Amino acid sequence: MPQMNMVQAINDALRFEMRRDDRVVVLGEDVGKVGGVFRVTQGLFDEFGDDRVIDTPLSEGGIIGTAIGMALYGLVPVPEIQFSDFIFPAYDQIVSELAKYRYRSGGEYPAKLVIRTPVGGGIRGGHYHSQSPEAQFIHVAGLKVVCPSNPADAKGLLLSSIRDPDPVLFFEPKRIYRAAKGDVPDGDYMVPLGKASVVRQGNHVTLVTWGAMLYEALDAANQAAAQGIECEVIDLRTLWPLDIDTIIASVKKTGRVVVVHEAPKSCGLGGEIVALVNEKAFLHLEAPPRRVTGFDTPFPYTLEMEYLPLSHRILPAIIETARY
Amino acid sequence: MSTASYPAPSPAVSPAPANDGSVHPVARHPHDATAPDVVRALREDGTLDPKNDPGLRTEEVLSLYRAMVRTRLLDERLVILQRQGRIGFHIGSLGEEATILGSAFAMRQNDWIFPCYREFSAALWRGMPLQRYIDNMFGNANDPVKGRQMPDHYTWKKGRFGSVSSPIGTQITQAVGFAWGAKVKREDTAVLVYFGEGATSSNEFHNGMNFAGVFKTPVVFMCRNNGWAISVPTERQTASENFAVKGEAYGIPGVRVDGNDLFAVVKVTRDAVARAARGEGPTIIEALTYRLSGHSTSDDPKVYRPEAGLDPWRRLDPIPRVRQYLERTAGWSEAQDKQIEAEIDAELKAAVVEAEKTAQPSLESMFEDVYAEMPWHLREQRDELLRGTRAKGHGQH
Numbered sequence: 001m002p003q004m005n006m007v008q009a010i011n012d013a014l015r016f017e018m019r020r021d022d023r024v025v026v027l028g029e030d031v032g033k034v035g036g037v038f039r040v041t042q043g044l045f046d047e048f049g050d051d052r053v054i055d056t057p058l059s060e061g062g063i064i065g066t067a068i069g070m071a072l073y074g075l076v077p078v079p080e081i082q083f084s085d086f087i088f089p090a091y092d093q094i095v096s097e098l099a100k101y102r103y104r105s106g107g108e109y110p111a112k113l114v115i116r117t118p119v120g121g122g123i124r125g126g127h128y129h130s131q132s133p134e135a136q137f138i139h140v141a142g143l144k145v146v147c148p149s150n151p152a153d154a155k156g157l158l159l160s161s162i163r164d165p166d167p168v169l170f171f172e173p174k175r176i177y178r179a180a181k182g183d184v185p186d187g188d189y190m191v192p193l194g195k196a197s198v199v200r201q202g203n204h205v206t207l208v209t210w211g212a213m214l215y216e217a218l219d220a221a222n223q224a225a226a227q228g229i230e231c232e233v234i235d236l237r238t239l240w241p242l243d244i245d246t247i248i249a250s251v252k253k254t255g256r257v258v259v260v261h262e263a264p265k266s267c268g269l270g271g272e273i274v275a276l277v278n279e280k281a282f283l284h285l286e287a288p289p290r291r292v293t294g295f296d297t298p299f300p301y302t303l304e305m306e307y308l309p310l311s312h313r314i315l316p317a318i319i320e321t322a323r324y
Numbered sequence: 325m326s327t328a329s330y331p332a333p334s335p336a337v338s339p340a341p342a343n344d345g346s347v348h349p350v351a352r353h354p355h356d357a358t359a360p361d362v363v364r365a366l367r368e369d370g371t372l373d374p375k376n377d378p379g380l381r382t383e384e385v386l387s388l389y390r391a392m393v394r395t396r397l398l399d400e401r402l403v404i405l406q407r408q409g410r411i412g413f414h415i416g417s418l419g420e421e422a423t424i425l426g427s428a429f430a431m432r433q434n435d436w437i438f439p440c441y442r443e444f445s446a447a448l449w450r451g452m453p454l455q456r457y458i459d460n461m462f463g464n465a466n467d468p469v470k471g472r473q474m475p476d477h478y479t480w481k482k483g484r485f486g487s488v489s490s491p492i493g494t495q496i497t498q499a500v501g502f503a504w505g506a507k508v509k510r511e512d513t514a515v516l517v518y519f520g521e522g523a524t525s526s527n528e529f530h531n532g533m534n535f536a537g538v539f540k541t542p543v544v545f546m547c548r549n550n551g552w553a554i555s556v557p558t559e560r561q562t563a564s565e566n567f568a569v570k571g572e573a574y575g576i577p578g579v580r581v582d583g584n585d586l587f588a589v590v591k592v593t594r595d596a597v598a599r600a601a602r603g604e605g606p607t608i609i610e611a612l613t614y615r616l617s618g619h620s621t622s623d624d625p626k627v628y629r630p631e632a633g634l635d636p637w638r639r640l641d642p643i644p645r646v647r648q649y650l651e652r653t654a655g656w657s658e659a660q661d662k663q664i665e666a667e668i669d670a671e672l673k674a675a676v677v678e679a680e681k682t683a684q685p686s687l688e689s690m691f692e693d694v695y696a697e698m699p700w701h702l703r704e705q706r707d708e709l710l711r712g713t714r715a716k717g718h719g720q721h
Contacts, residue, residue: 025508051508057538062497062531069501075508089527097494105479105487106469107693141694165696194699241699
């Protein structure tokens with residue numbers, strides 16, 4: 001099984017699917033000859049040509065709007081938005097059109113895309129290259145939201161997303177694009193949507209997280225273990241629809257939950273997870289659920305490592321929750 | 325108001341002055357329908373200019389005429405139903421029948437239509453049964469969109485007719501992408517996309533025109549310049565000379581047509597489709613027409629539009645103009661008008677009776693089609709709703 005980083009694994013998934021299904025097209029800014037600013041689509045242009053790997057005009061709204069039309073025609077477009085911060089010019093097409101097509105047409109016109117976009121901070125990108133807007137899409141009926149944390153999942157979840165009948169936002173945590181390495185199965189490999197992964201077993205505190213923050217949560221869990229606190233760490237993988245069963249089963253075992261995410265705290269996915277835990281496992285709780293998150297500020301440049309919920313902020317929350 | 329109550333077209337139509345003629349030496353208002361660059365086929369005496377004659381057979385003209393009258397009568401009846409509180413909303417096409425039906429007619433069988441929200445006549449032309457359209461107006465269980473959208477937001481895939489959205493211009497990029505899909509697959513399919521002149525101010529117009537120009541997609545942009553975007557007049561949408569000229573900035577040829585001239589609309593749309601089929605890419609058509617009614621039943625145009633301004637447009641009404649042609653070429657008579665009006669009236673009445681008898685969509689259906697398969701959170705919310713008490717007024721339209 002070859003070792004790959006996230007970039008290589010996503011590239012491998014795209015190449016595999018484009019060879020398997022000639023309806024799959026990739027479009028976006030710089031995705032063609034240059035292979036994307038993070039080189040995720042590198043080599044696809046040479047193999048599949050400019051009909052299927054399309055450098056577009058600089059317009060996110062145009063990319064998503066035309067991709068919806070292509071999907072309605074019967075293609076399977078995988079548009080790239082260069083940074084998730086730049087997705088907002090396409091927001092109306094995503095939330096008012098793409099997400100609603102199946103519903104508003106009484107099921108006649110399912111429109112299906114996988115929008116790939118790098119997400120998150122920690123790469124010295126500042127406000128416009130570091131945000132985590134997943135909650136703004138989770139709130140929208142009709143979308144699925146995915147965020148892998150390792151190369152094998154990135155490949156498996158992307159192949160599942162492309163073959164899924166619903167529109168998917170595929171957030172790629174760019175901080176670990178090259179840092180996360182691992183074995184990636186050859187050929188056709190799918191990781192089902194809607195299934196979280198229990199990355200570490202433990203009986204004392206449940207940590208729920210996703211994307212690049214998984215590694216911070218694991219680091220904090222290892223430090224907590226040195227103090228006798230065993231954390232169960234859940235990597236959501238699919239952010240919406242949520243794998244509620246895995247979360248609730250774990251909280252019923254541990255009685256304690258800490259959610260970790262990069263996005264701002266208020267109205268983030270962490271708040272929804274805490275609400276669901278309260279609704280479904282209140283009598284099992286031994287401590288108030290906690291959130292360790294980014295702040296309700298714009299994303300800062302110089303102080304980004306203070307903004308991100310790194311392990312030094314997660315560890316105290318684990319300890320306080322465990323000892324409540 | 326029925327078609328018969330419109331005065332016959334005047335032999336000497338003089339365009340009313342443009343609202344802001346002093347600032348803009350070239351009027352872009354639809355009052356400009358008689359300007360020399362505007363393609364016209366139907367002359368004031370009911371004969372056709374051979375240069376722009378699309379060569380329609382008499383039965384084709386008769387069938388389009390009947391569709392125009394049906395559209396007019398539907399529009400009028402739906403407004404009444406809304407005023408009676410029997411339906412919630414209607415957004416009509418009064419005065420724009422020639423633009424919509426002429427262009428829909430000109431598309432080939434394999435071509436597609438991406439609508440705005442004012443083109444129910446194009447959906448009916450494409451085979452949507454009247455009953456389904458009326459079901460949509462009532463949002464009942466047989467509504468093609470299952471009562472999920474406002475009236476006049478229908479869909480008709482069998483007729484290669486897209487899905488109606490409320491936000492302005494969103495269909496433009498989608499139509500371009502659809503046509504682009506046909507091009508990628510090397511299939512001979514063109515797309516007609518409708519929008520009003522107000523939509524040319526939207527992001528999507530710019531995006532759609534730009535992508536279509538760059539990728540030479542087989543699209544016909546049909547800009548219905550009907551004078552108003554709700555209360556905002558044409559002069560407030562652009563500082564360009566007109567709307568067709570906007571194509572130039574994107575490398576797309578633009579053509580202006582008298583949108584109240586059925587024959588001219590057929591001609592320019594056919595030319596645009598032929599151009600698309602030759603692989604030469606998109607065309608933008610500016611159809612100069614006029615919205616004789618308000619924007620919708622929620623709008624009172626008397627607040628912003630002097631009634632006197634309607635006079636030239638009543639004289640240019642597309643329906644009497646085609647009738648005059650038919651009187652001359654096919655001996656069409658007042659009695660035949662009365663007969664088709666009676667037929668349409670009966671058909672419409674029956675459809676309304678049927679729609680009012682049809683139940684609302686089921687409660688469960690609210691949760692269907694959000695995703696291909698219903699996820700757990702929607703199943704939970706559905707079951708909670710079903711267990712609970714019903715909202716007051718449930719069962720009414």
